[in-house]
Amino acid sequence: MSGYDFNGLTASFDGERVIGPLSFSVQKGEHVGLVGKSGAGKSTLIRLLYDRLDGEASLIPQNLGLVNALPVFHNVFMGQLDQHPSWYNTVTLVRPFRRDKDAVRTLLRELGIPEKLWVPTAALSGGQRQRVAIARAIYRQAPTLLADEPISALDGPMAWQVMAMLTQQFATSIVALHDVEMALAHCSRIIGIQDGQIALDAPASQLTTADISELY
Amino acid sequence: MFAYPTVRISFLFLALAVAGVLVADIAITTANPWQDLGQFFLGVATPNFFSTEGLMTALLRTVAFAFVGVTLGSICGFLLALVYRSLPVRVFCAFIRAIHELFWALIFLQFFGFHPLTGVLAIAIPYAGIFAKVYSEILDEADPEPARLLPPGTSSLAAFLYARIPDCWVQMRTYTAYRLECGLRSSAILGFVGLPTLGFYLESSFSQGLYSDAGAMLILFYLLIATMPLWVRPKLLPFYILAAPFFLGEGLPIVWGNVERFFTEDIIPSPIRSGEGLAAFTHWFGDVMVTEALPGIWNTVVLTQIALVATGILALLAFPLISSHFGGPVRRTSGHVFLVIARSTPEYILAYILLQLWGPSMLPAVVALALHNGGIIGHLIGRQTNSLKLRPDAPKGLSRYSWELVPRVYRSFLAFLFYRWEIIMRETAILGILGIYTLGFYVDSAIQNIQFDRAMILILITALLNIGIDALGRLIRRKLALQTMPSC
Amino acid sequence: MTMSPLKKWLAAGFLALSAASSAQADTFVFTAIPDEDETKLVERFRGVADYLQEQLDVEVRYIPVKSYAAAVSAFRNNQVQLAWFGGLSGVQARRLVPGSEAIAQGVEDEAFETYFIANTASGVKPADSLDELGDDLAGKTFTFGSKGSTSGRLMPEFYLRDVFSKAPEDLFSRVGFSGNHTRTLRLVEAGTYQVGALNFQVWEKELENGNIDTDAVQVVWKTPSYPDYQWTIRGDVDERFGEGFKQKVTEALLSLDDPALLESFPRSGFIPASNDDYEPIRATAENIGILD
Numbered sequence: 001m002s003g004y005d006f007n008g009l010t011a012s013f014d015g016e017r018v019i020g021p022l023s024f025s026v027q028k029g030e031h032v033g034l035v036g037k038s039g040a041g042k043s044t045l046i047r048l049l050y051d052r053l054d055g056e057a058s059l060i061p062q063n064l065g066l067v068n069a070l071p072v073f074h075n076v077f078m079g080q081l082d083q084h085p086s087w088y089n090t091v092t093l094v095r096p097f098r099r100d101k102d103a104v105r106t107l108l109r110e111l112g113i114p115e116k117l118w119v120p121t122a123a124l125s126g127g128q129r130q131r132v133a134i135a136r137a138i139y140r141q142a143p144t145l146l147a148d149e150p151i152s153a154l155d156g157p158m159a160w161q162v163m164a165m166l167t168q169q170f171a172t173s174i175v176a177l178h179d180v181e182m183a184l185a186h187c188s189r190i191i192g193i194q195d196g197q198i199a200l201d202a203p204a205s206q207l208t209t210a211d212i213s214e215l216y
Numbered sequence: 217m218f219a220y221p222t223v224r225i226s227f228l229f230l231a232l233a234v235a236g237v238l239v240a241d242i243a244i245t246t247a248n249p250w251q252d253l254g255q256f257f258l259g260v261a262t263p264n265f266f267s268t269e270g271l272m273t274a275l276l277r278t279v280a281f282a283f284v285g286v287t288l289g290s291i292c293g294f295l296l297a298l299v300y301r302s303l304p305v306r307v308f309c310a311f312i313r314a315i316h317e318l319f320w321a322l323i324f325l326q327f328f329g330f331h332p333l334t335g336v337l338a339i340a341i342p343y344a345g346i347f348a349k350v351y352s353e354i355l356d357e358a359d360p361e362p363a364r365l366l367p368p369g370t371s372s373l374a375a376f377l378y379a380r381i382p383d384c385w386v387q388m389r390t391y392t393a394y395r396l397e398c399g400l401r402s403s404a405i406l407g408f409v410g411l412p413t414l415g416f417y418l419e420s421s422f423s424q425g426l427y428s429d430a431g432a433m434l435i436l437f438y439l440l441i442a443t444m445p446l447w448v449r450p451k452l453l454p455f456y457i458l459a460a461p462f463f464l465g466e467g468l469p470i471v472w473g474n475v476e477r478f479f480t481e482d483i484i485p486s487p488i489r490s491g492e493g494l495a496a497f498t499h500w501f502g503d504v505m506v507t508e509a510l511p512g513i514w515n516t517v518v519l520t521q522i523a524l525v526a527t528g529i530l531a532l533l534a535f536p537l538i539s540s541h542f543g544g545p546v547r548r549t550s551g552h553v554f555l556v557i558a559r560s561t562p563e564y565i566l567a568y569i570l571l572q573l574w575g576p577s578m579l580p581a582v583v584a585l586a587l588h589n590g591g592i593i594g595h596l597i598g599r600q601t602n603s604l605k606l607r608p609d610a611p612k613g614l615s616r617y618s619w620e621l622v623p624r625v626y627r628s629f630l631a632f633l634f635y636r637w638e639i640i641m642r643e644t645a646i647l648g649i650l651g652i653y654t655l656g657f658y659v660d661s662a663i664q665n666i667q668f669d670r671a672m673i674l675i676l677i678t679a680l681l682n683i684g685i686d687a688l689g690r691l692i693r694r695k696l697a698l699q700t701m702p703s704c
Numbered sequence: 705m706t707m708s709p710l711k712k713w714l715a716a717g718f719l720a721l722s723a724a725s726s727a728q729a730d731t732f733v734f735t736a737i738p739d740e741d742e743t744k745l746v747e748r749f750r751g752v753a754d755y756l757q758e759q760l761d762v763e764v765r766y767i768p769v770k771s772y773a774a775a776v777s778a779f780r781n782n783q784v785q786l787a788w789f790g791g792l793s794g795v796q797a798r799r800l801v802p803g804s805e806a807i808a809q810g811v812e813d814e815a816f817e818t819y820f821i822a823n824t825a826s827g828v829k830p831a832d833s834l835d836e837l838g839d840d841l842a843g844k845t846f847t848f849g850s851k852g853s854t855s856g857r858l859m860p861e862f863y864l865r866d867v868f869s870k871a872p873e874d875l876f877s878r879v880g881f882s883g884n885h886t887r888t889l890r891l892v893e894a895g896t897y898q899v900g901a902l903n904f905q906v907w908e909k910e911l912e913n914g915n916i917d918t919d920a921v922q923v924v925w926k927t928p929s930y931p932d933y934q935w936t937i938r939g940d941v942d943e944r945f946g947e948g949f950k951q952k953v954t955e956a957l958l959s960l961d962d963p964a965l966l967e968s969f970p971r972s973g974f975i976p977a978s979n980d981d982y983e984p985i986r987a988t989a990e991n992i993g994i995l996d
Contacts (some may be wrong), residue, residue: 065361069222069382078378079363082369089374140367245878246896325774328766333832384923410770419770420742423887468733468767468783487741576895577878591825651880664773664851665994 003027003172004144006052011044011196012147019044019196026174031167033187033204034176037216040193041073042176048172058170060147064129068122072132075103075121079140089183110165111145126153126201134162138169143207145170149178160185180212221696222630225355233375233525236518240629241653242582245575252573259427261303265417267429271417276463278413281332281406282399282459289393289399292340293347300352305649312683313345315639316646317402318564319656319675321409323661332464334612335411339402343395350391385592393448397441401562404437408564408649412465418565422572434561482668489669504670508662509677512655516681519578519654520641523585527640529591531597532622534558538598540582541606541616557596558591563643564650568645571650581647581654585640592634597625631698638686655681664702714910716792719810731763732756732945735779736788737772740906741886748968749788755965762945772852776800785941786953791816791932791985792994798979799986803939806979807950808957809930809931810971816932817904817925818855818863820925821889823843826898830924837925847897849888854909854932854985860901862988863927886910889915893921903932909970930984934977 004026011019011209019041043062050059058079066075074093077100081089089173101117108114111131116124122134130153137145145166151159157206159179163186167173177183183190184204192200192215199215218224247251265271328334340466363379407415414433418691421429436518448456481489487496536542537551565585570580601621650657655678662670693699705764715981734756737751751765757764765948772793778784780800789797820837828840849856862867864872880897882888885906892900893916907923910916924980935957957974960966966973988996989995 001622045697055366059365061365062360063361065359065365067359067362074378074382078366080367081371081374086371086373089371090377093377118243136365142367143280174235187611219718241878248894256973327776327779327781329778330769410768416770423883424741425890468778471782474781487880537900540828575891578879655833661851664771666776666800667996 001057003030004053006049009045009048009052010103011041011048012204017196018049022196022198024198024201025190026172028172031174031187032189032191033183034174034191034193034216035180035183035212036193036199038178040215042193043148045193046146046174046176047089050146053067053146056142057146058140059146060133060137060145060150062148062152064133066121066129066132066136071120072108072124072135073101073104073118075132076107076135079136079138097175099178101185104135104139107139111162113136116144127155127158131162134166138165141164142161145173145175147173147175147199149176152178180209184209184212222626224332225692225696226630227529229521229525233522236522237431237467239576240518240522242579243417243575243577244579246578248575249574254409255425256427256431256569260431262428263432264426264428264437265432265436267421267432270412271433271436273465274407274412274414274417274433275440277411277465278400278403278437279440280460280463281335281339281413282338282396282403283413283456284464286343286399287457287460288336288340288394289343290347290395294351295634296344296348297351297355300348309345309348310686311345311679311681312344313349313607314642314679315675316678317647317672318405318473318643318649319408319659319678320657321406321411322671323675325409325666326482326663327474329468329474330410331467333470334467335403335406335413337623338406339399343399343402347395351384351388354387354391355380358383361375364396364487367439389450393444396448397560400441400444401560405562405564407597409495412467417567419568420571434565438557438560439520462689478668480544483672485669485673486667491674492684501673504673508658508670509655509674511653512658512674513677513681515578515652516641516645516648516654516678519652520583520637520644520685521648522578523582523589523640523644524633524637526582526586527589527593527636530586531593531629531633534590534594535598535601535625536617536621538595539601541601541604541622551598555595557590558587559595561588563588564646566651567647567652571652576651577653581644581650581652585643589636593629593636596632597629600625600628604635627696627698628694631693634689634693634698637689638682641685642682645681653665705798712741712833730944731928732760732786732941733765733767734786734788735767735769735775735784736964737775737790737793737850737852738769739790739850739856739884739903741884742768744968748965750805751962751965751968752960755868755960756953756956756961760945760952762948770944772850776852779804779936779938782938782940783988784847785944787936789934789936790852791930791934791982792989793852793854793984794936795986795989796852796995797853797936798982801863801938803806804936805950806934806936806977806982807954808974809934809981810969810974811975812905813933813977814872814931814975815929816855818859818901818927819904819907819923820860820899820901821907821921822899822924823897824919825891825895828899830922830927832925833969834863834925838868840924841899843877844873844898845878845880845896845978846872847880847882847888847891847900849884849885851881853903855903856888856901857881858985858992858994859927859930862992865992878908882900889921893917897918898949899924905970930988932985933982934982935974954995984996 006025007023008023009020010105011015029105031185034045035041046171050057073096077092105114105117108117111134112129113131114129124132131148134150150166151162159182163182184207187204188201190204190207190212191198192212194215231527234262296305296309317338320341321334324334324337356634358380363375366379404414407413408419409418414437418430418433421433475581485497487500501685534555538548538555566584566587567581570584574580585678604624610616645655651657655674659671659674662674736745738745746768753764753766769778775787775789776793776797779787779797787797794806826842826844828837831837848860851857859870864875868875882891885902888900888902889906889910891897937950937953958976960974986995
């Protein structure tokens with residue numbers, strides 16, 4: 001498959017249309033940045049896309065969806081629950097296998113939190129939690145990434161590093177970002193959302209910060 | 217003030233209770249109630265720990281029955297919680313928990329006799345119904361997001377173990393521990409119908425006026441419950457659970473033919489059993505309804521309403537005892553002790569004691585129910601006020617109580633009260649066994665007369681009444697938008 | 705980690721079930737209706753158990769129960785094979801267990817009586833017939849013994865209904881069930897109830913032992929005599945414990961002559977009994993609706 005065609009996307013809240021109807025296609029290899037002011041419908045759109053893909057993509061939602069009572073290891077390991085038989089997963093819950101431990105630890109090292117492997121996610125800071133959700137998404141090894149503000153709680157250099165990692169790990173990605181410069185730097189294509197409609201759709205190389213700020 | 221629905225409903229219930237008091241049988245019939253009460257307290261103050269050789273065994277059995285019953289109940293309840301969405305399962309659970317442990321024990325006694333299984337099932341069955349409901353509420357509250365994010369193809373077992381259970385685990389553990397405490401109370405009162413737990417000896421000592429012996433048993437029971445955090449440790453639990461079945465005692469062997477006989481003969485209404493036809497059955501059923509069920513229902517409802525309001529009043533009066541907004545540490549500590557004793561004593565034992573001391577009427581039952589339930593609610597509300605921050609210049613004393621605290625906690629107070637409504641009714645019915653003319657009295661009479669068909673009809677009616685009150689309580693809580701937590 | 709306690713709980717649950725259903729060797733078990741204070745019952749029937757064990761050459765065990773119905777149920781369910789029943793509980797038990805027999809009764813049980821007692825402050829005065837008491841009794845508080853008792857419930861209720869043509873709850877302002885005869889005595893003595901009905905043997909024994917405050921409570925009426933307590937045995941004991949076992953038990957009971965043991969009942973001795981001796985009790989119970 002060379003890409004995705006999204007047709008007739010709509011969403012309503014309390015009978016009020018918040019998204020669409022809108023349609024667009026994404027080619028394989030494209031890294032799409034979704035921009036627009038808060039409330040424009042970016043999060044809703046990400047959800048819609050995830051449902052359309054039947055879960056065949058890694059998703060990093062804004063609320064992260066971590067299991068607070070479980071340690072970091074298990075939260076990350078959850079990205080590959082479909083890869084193992086039930087007994088394996090159940091044993092892992094009690095006593096993880098070495099090769100999984102090594103794989104997850106390596107991933108966490110790249111994200112700068114290797115020492116947190118056995119800490120319950122409830123005990124982590126916002127930025128650390130965000131990196132656990134990112135690690136889970138990467139660990140899943142899906143071809144496509146859907147992410148909703150994945151780096152909002154990360155500071156400067158770490159945010160850059162993580163964004164670079166995401167675009168490198170996933171062949172295709174659609175990432176909602178409020179940081180316009182970040183979007184221009186890491187994405188190949190920018191889609192601007194305004195009042196639930198596509199107000200801007202252009203390659204990132206043809207845009208400047210000023211072009212995008214009209215959306216806000 | 218009447219503009220608030222919470223206030224209107226409070227006054228409605230208050231008026232109902234006052235009307236109830238006017239028609240109810242409220243009296244102290246003993247000649248020297250205070251002297252007897254004094255002797256009882258003297259007995260508690262001079263406990264005799266060496267009265268019965270069986271006391272320690274009874275204590276051990278009490279713990280063993282509680283552990284095995286609650287374990288079995290929590291496992292079955294957990295499995296039922298997984299399919300709790302299905303209507304038949306919900307109805308089934310509502311039904312089994314609407315029947316009190318003592319009624320279950322009375323039923324099993326008829327065919328298992330004095331076999332440990334009687335006591336174990338009497339606790340496990342109603343507890344399974346309660347666990348199923350609460351566990352499913354806890355599971356429903358779990359964040360659904362992690363499960364949504366799992367890769368497609370994840371087995372439902374793995375999804376459940378990773379995305380559902382961990383976040384619910386602490387709450388489920390807390391609730392299970394709380395039920396274990398309830399299980400100890402249930403286990404103790406099973407002795408009143410003949411199982412080898414604490415209630416067996418308590419009843420004997422009390423009925424003979426051996427207050428020092430009874431006092432010793434009560435003190436040991438409070439110690440057992442108060443020290444639970446010390447001896448019920450997660451690490452020790454598996455050991456207790458494995459060991460408990462071996463400490464249930466031998467009892468007497470089960471004769472399985474009795475089980476079949478009970479279900480195919482004993483509980484079949486006698487006119488049908490002897491083939492007298494529908495007309496005879498209608499007459500028989502009418503007789504049960506008019507002479508036993510209706511008076512029983514009336515007394516049960518009247519007593520429940522009075523006890524409910526008395527519970528509410530007591531809880532409102534009692535919560536300042538442990539609230540950090542009033543009094544010093546000394547008063548709070550003694551308040552704490554009082555509330556712990558009030559809530560640790562099973563209503564049944566309290567009612568039994570008061571009936572012995574004050575003579576038979578609804579009064580001992582009302583006081584017992586109010587003390588126990590008021591103790592529980594007062595404790596919860598008191599703790600809740602401790603998390604309230606008042607402005608520095610807030611009024612003190614009575615004004616602080618009535619203007620600052622009560623209005624703030626009133627909604628959760630009502631939520632707890634309506635949550636316990638059904639529990640109070642279940643207890644009210646059972647107190648009939650002690651001689652108050654509620655439904656339990658007629659159930660007990662039927663069993664004493666070896667008329668299990670009547671007993672079963674009356675138990676079914678009791679269960680339906682409980683289910684009705686439970687539904688009404690939930691309706692009121694929903695209408696008033698009162699939220700409850702299952703930890704009450 | 706987090707899951708391990710749950711798994712252990714599961715394992716233990718199955719263990720609980722399997723351990724609970726194990727059986728035990730053949731022991732001859734008997735019980736008795738709890739008509740008096742439990743300490744007295746345990747003392748009395750442990751003595752009987754020791755005596756029977758010696759006479760019968762099998763292990764004999766007494767189990768205390770909390771209600772008359774529990775005694776009947778245990779007998780019916782074959783968890784006990786022998787029981788010391790009252791008149792009514794014996795009739796109930798033998799109806800439910802075909803083949804069971806009354807084998808022995810106390811000498812005094814041929815002509816048993818119920819005493820109506822009253823607290824002296826109640827103003828109820830002794831009388832020769834129950835109707836003379838009518839005006840005195842009306843509106844008083846009254847307690848029976850156990851709901852399943854012959855002398856404490858069945859006979860007094862029968863005479864009350866017979867003489868006054870009213871249910872007890874219509875005659876008295878309050879009707880209770882004390883639970884046993886000793887408690888009936890204590891409750892009327894203390895004034896909790898103004899009037900009560902109890903087993904005459906319990907009264908006489910307590911009186912003899914000086915345990916009654918005769919200034920506070922007195923006998924106001926005695927019922928005509930009726931048959932009461934008896935030993936009842938299941939019909940299938942011969943199959944289970946060997947040919948002639950029933951006969952051995954009967955003989956052992958009839959020849960019981962330990963004065964201390966007899967005193968604890970209190971009976972002067974045991975004499976043969978038969979099911980037919982209790983026909984009047986059955987008729988009375990049917991009459992007031994306790995038996996269907």
